[in-house]
Amino acid sequence: xxxxxxxxxxxxxxxxxxxxxxxxxxxxxxxxxxxxxxxxxxxxxxxxxxxxxxxxxxxxxxxxxxxxxxxxxxxxxxxxxxxxxxxxxxxxxxxxxxxxxxxxxxxxxxxxxxxxxxxxxxxxxxxxxxxxxxxxxxxxxxxxxxxxxxxxxxxxxxxxxxxxxxxxxxxxxxxxxxxxxxxxxxxxxxxxxxxxxxxxxxxxx
Amino acid sequence: xxxxxxxxxxxxxxxxxxxxxxxxxxxxxxxxxxxxxxxxxxxxxxxxxxxxxxxxxxxxxxxxxxxxxxxxxxxxxxxxxxxxxxxxxxxxxxxxxxxxxxxxxxxxxxxxxxxxxxxxxx
Amino acid sequence: xxxxxxxxxxxxxxxxxxxxxxxxxxxxxxxxxxxxxxxxxxxxxxxxxxxxxxxxxxxxxxxxxxxxxxxxxxxxxxxxxxxxxxxxxxxxxxxxxxxxxxxxxxxxxxxxxxxxxxxxxxxxxxxxxxxxxxxxxxxxxxxxxxx
Numbered sequence: 001x002x003x004x005x006x007x008x009x010x011x012x013x014x015x016x017x018x019x020x021x022x023x024x025x026x027x028x029x030x031x032x033x034x035x036x037x038x039x040x041x042x043x044x045x046x047x048x049x050x051x052x053x054x055x056x057x058x059x060x061x062x063x064x065x066x067x068x069x070x071x072x073x074x075x076x077x078x079x080x081x082x083x084x085x086x087x088x089x090x091x092x093x094x095x096x097x098x099x100x101x102x103x104x105x106x107x108x109x110x111x112x113x114x115x116x117x118x119x120x121x122x123x124x125x126x127x128x129x130x131x132x133x134x135x136x137x138x139x140x141x142x143x144x145x146x147x148x149x150x151x152x153x154x155x156x157x158x159x160x161x162x163x164x165x166x167x168x169x170x171x172x173x174x175x176x177x178x179x180x181x182x183x184x185x186x187x188x189x190x191x192x193x194x195x196x197x198x199x200x201x202x203x204x205x
Numbered sequence: 206x207x208x209x210x211x212x213x214x215x216x217x218x219x220x221x222x223x224x225x226x227x228x229x230x231x232x233x234x235x236x237x238x239x240x241x242x243x244x245x246x247x248x249x250x251x252x253x254x255x256x257x258x259x260x261x262x263x264x265x266x267x268x269x270x271x272x273x274x275x276x277x278x279x280x281x282x283x284x285x286x287x288x289x290x291x292x293x294x295x296x297x298x299x300x301x302x303x304x305x306x307x308x309x310x311x312x313x314x315x316x317x318x319x320x321x322x323x324x325x326x327x
Numbered sequence: 328x329x330x331x332x333x334x335x336x337x338x339x340x341x342x343x344x345x346x347x348x349x350x351x352x353x354x355x356x357x358x359x360x361x362x363x364x365x366x367x368x369x370x371x372x373x374x375x376x377x378x379x380x381x382x383x384x385x386x387x388x389x390x391x392x393x394x395x396x397x398x399x400x401x402x403x404x405x406x407x408x409x410x411x412x413x414x415x416x417x418x419x420x421x422x423x424x425x426x427x428x429x430x431x432x433x434x435x436x437x438x439x440x441x442x443x444x445x446x447x448x449x450x451x452x453x454x455x456x457x458x459x460x461x462x463x464x465x466x467x468x469x470x471x472x473x474x
Contacts, residue, residue, distance in 0.1 A: 029288070033310040050366070050375070051330050054343070061343045061452045063467055068413060095218065112218040119216065119261065120309055123288030130291045138289060141215055141263045143414065147467055151345030151450020154328060154366075155412035158346060158421055161328075161366050165374045 014201045015194070016045045019170045019187070022128035026172070026185075029124035033117065037094060040121075040185070043171045053157060053167050057186065059149030065106075066152055067118030069139040071126065075196050077189035078156035079125065079139065081118050082149060084182050088114060091183075111144045118142035121185065133200035159190045168194055208324050209235040211251060213244040213270065214259040214286070219309065223257055223286070226313045231326065241265030245273040248281070254324045257316075258303075260287040260294065268297060275302035282323045286311060329379035331363045331388050333395065336458040344408035344451045346422040348381070348429045351405045351453070352388055352438065353460030354397035360457040361388045367421065368428035381428035385436050404438045405462040405474045406430070407453050409445040422446065442474035 020042045027040035048056045065088040067081040083091065092113040093100040101110065119142045126137040145152060157167045172185040189197070210232050212223045220237050228234060235253040238244040242265040248256060256274065260267035267285065274281045285298050288309040295306055305319045328347060332340045336358035342349045350363040366375075369382045377387035389399050409426035426445045433440055444451070444464045452465040462474040 029310065050328050050379070053328065061341075070413065109217055109221070112216045116216040116218050116309075120288045123261070123290070123309075127288075127290045136291060136293045138261065138291070138294065141261055145412070147412070148343050148345075148450040148452060150343035151410070152412050154345035154347050155410075158366075161375075161379075162371075165329075165376075165379070 011198050012045060012047070014198050015168075015170075016042070018129070018132055018197050018201055019045050021132060022125045023172050025128035026121050026124040029120050030117075030174075033120050034091075034094065037176055038091075038181075039175050040172050041175060043173045043184075045168070045170045047166045047168050050157070050161055050165050050167055053169070054150040054153055057153065057169065057171065059153050061148050061150060063146065064149045064152075065114065066145045066147070066149070067115050067142045068145060068152065068156070069118055069122040069142045071137055071139050071193075074190060074192040075135055075137070076159070077187060077193050078159075079118075079122050080152060080156055080186045080188075081114075081121065082184045082186070083114070087181060087183055091117065106144075106146075115142040115144050125187070129197070133196050135196065153186070156186070156188045160188060163191045207231065207233045208255070208320075208326065209233050209251070209253040210320070211236050211238065211244065211247050211253040211256045213238040213241075213257060213262075213267070215239050215262040216259070219259070219286070222313075223316065226316055227320065230317050230321075232320070238270075241267055241270035241273075244270040245277070248274045249277060252278075255282040255284060255320055257284050257286045257320075260285060260289050260298070268301060271298060271301045271303060284316075284319055284323075286316070328364050329366045329375060331361055331378045331384065331391060333359065333361045333391055334457050335359045335395075338457050340455040340457065342453050344453060345410055345412045346408070346425065348406055348408040348422075348425045348445070349451070349453045349462075350384065350388065350429055350433075351407075351455040351460075351462045352392060352402050353405070353455070353457070354392065354401055355403070355460060356401060357395070357397045358457060359392060359395055359397045360455050360460060361392050362453075362455045363388050365425060365429055368424045381425060381432050385429070385432035385438070389436055389438070399436065399438065402438050403460065404433050404440045405442045405455075405460070406433075406440060407444045407451050407462060407464045407474070410447050410449055410451070412448065412450060414448055444472060444474060 092110040174183040340362035377383040409422035
């Protein structure tokens with residue numbers, strides 16, 4: 001990763017610790033939601049130059065199925081779950097206990113299976129962050145999108161783009177019985193959220 | 206007599222899961238609501254024995270519905286079923302009159318036990 | 328994002344847009360084009376290169392094209408993007424402001440806008456053909472539109 005630049009060792013390590021803890025809680029919730037099928041792992045916490053963020057996160061003009069949640073307010077952020085079509089359908093089918101449907105468009109129940117996955121995962125993540133930084137963090141209801149990955153990411157990183165030329169992104173991967181899946185969770189905190197997280201951990205030490 | 210339940214969640218998959226669980230246990234699903242306002246309207250119209258209530262919903266959320274339902278019927282039996290597990294939110298829900306709280310993803314057995322606790326069967 | 332690409336015929340310049348606005352400037356005689364990817368209306372003192380903000384991106388693009396021999400008087404503009412990806416009730420509704428700021432900057436620079444495909448809630452994939460200046464705009468689920 002040639003463009004991977006740490007914020008500075010200490011703050012980035014602090015953020016990694018915090019995100020690792022939140023990812024652990026989200027993984028536990030995901031595991032329960034999918035009857036032990038799916039777990040999560042923290043892949044990376046990085047600061048990426050604005051002009052390279054889509055390429056670095058491998059989000060381009062590929063059509064993706066996504067669930068988006070946002071946290072309003074200064075101490076906020078955006079969470080995006082991305083799935084390719086096939087894996088998204090597979091998860092929906094597994095949750096609904098039905099065979100995989102291949103016909104378009106997605107049924108209301110299939111969409112609901114994915115958005116609720118986003119809700120459970122996003123809330124578990126925010127519940128953990130709430131305990132760690134002692135702030136109420138209530139995400140929006142999740143919404144379902146099918147669009148170009150880069151288009152959605154652009155909107156998600158806007159709050160950071162307003163104050164900085166680099167974007168802090170936390171990327172989480174999914175695993176099914178140990179095998180990595182092509183699904184991801186991206187969490188893009190606002191600058192104020194990032195400061196709150198660093199401060200909380202430092203105060204706790 | 207059959208116990209009646211109003212199921213409130215913006216996610217149809219969760220409404221289906223709750224409906225399946227309670228129907229098997231002998232409850233009758235009187236109605237289902239997809240947001241806080243619908244929940245209040247259905248509660249007033251149906252007067253169910255109990256309500257399951259999600260908190261994060263579009264437009265009118267669960268706390269709005271809880272306060273409205275409790276203002277209309279202080280004896281209402283509301284079980285909050287939400288993925289939010291945050292002290293301040295829970296405190297607010299209990300203060301507003303929630304009888305119990307279940308975190309999503311929920312265990313079917315705990316859902317039934319909780320409902321049974323405040324609306325005992327015959 | 329926040330960048331400008333330049334090319335001459337027969338090359339194509341591509342971008343994927345959400346709330347950002349793609350500004351395609353084209354010189355028909357020189358057959359040179361530029362595609363800017365504008366992120367925000369104005370800098371407000373925050374960091375970033377000139378191509379990131381509408382107010383500075385247009386003068387920057389004009390200067391780049393002029394250096395390549397494409398005089399501004401013959402340039403035409405086509406713009407696309409400026410969507411609200413998270414719905415009209417979602418956070419950071421900046422798409423419309425981006426479009427307005429780009430149009431204002433183009434007007435101030437005296438560049439004629441010949442076509443635009445902006446707004447809505449869907450992302451766009453755009454491709455500028457430097458052979459003829461056409462900007463192809465694709466939205467998921469819709470047939471491509473040529474501006």
